[in-house]
Amino acid sequence: MSAEAQVALLRQVEQIAREYSEQHNADARLPLAQRHPVSVLLAVRPWEPALFKTFRRSE
Numbered sequence: 001m002s003a004e005a006q007v008a009l010l011r012q013v014e015q016i017a018r019e020y021s022e023q024h025n026a027d028a029r030l031p032l033a034q035r036h037p038v039s040v041l042l043a044v045r046p047w048e049p050a051l052f053k054t055f056r057r058s059e
Contacts, residue, residue, distance in 0.1 A: 006044065013042055 001009070020040055027035055 010044060013044065016040075016042075 017040075
């Protein structure tokens with residue numbers, strides 16, 4: 001993934017985080033019986049499983 005694509009992806013993740021936070025705040029006034037715990041986890045970092053390295057093409 002190019003540096004530009006990583007920046008674009010990070011912007012999208014940040015937008016989703018803002019929307020999640022806004023919805024959480026909007027629902028905070030509801031009774032507990034009408035709310036359910038929900039978590040979202042997404043990370044962006046350089047990573048390649050060791051198994052995949054064996055399939056990497058030579059440059």
